[in-house]
Amino acid sequence: MSLDRRISLITLGVEDVARSTAFYERLGWTRSPSSQDAITFIQLKGTVLGLFSRQALAEDAKVENTPPGFSGVTLAHNVTSERGVDAVYKFALSCGATAVKPPEKVFWGGYSGYFADPDGHLWEIAYNPFFPLDKDGHVILPD
Known part of the structure; x- marks a missing residue:
């Protein structure tokens, strides 16, 4: 078995989902109807961008929500x-x-x-x- 060479979803941890969604919409990207108040999905070419609460994302991954700074990404x-x-x-x-x-x-x-x-x-x-x-x-x- 091997891992397919693709990334299905990139999720950014954000402080305010609505504010971040508005920014990406100003770029001309469209919020998917499958989005909810707590998470926004944007269909890209071959990938989906997710915008989700930074705190909730850290909790989901069971890691500390460290202060913002350069993430290395x-x-x-x-x-x-x-x-x-x-x-x-x-x-x-x-x-x-x-x-x-x-x-x-x-x-x-x-x-x-x-x-x-x-x-x-x-x-x-x-x-x-x-x-x-x-x-x-x-x-x-x-x-």
């Missing part, structure tokens, strides 16, 4: 050009994101910037010339 959204990075970054800020690192050329040969959602979850907006996107916007890793 970032989410990334790749685009097809440097100009695309700038446009998406600016759009996210207009939707209420917090600027973390303005887009710039980066050491690995691409171009990226970071913003934080209302709960401090870091999003990288990146153009990576070594990881092209297919027609559906999915990253294609080199052979």
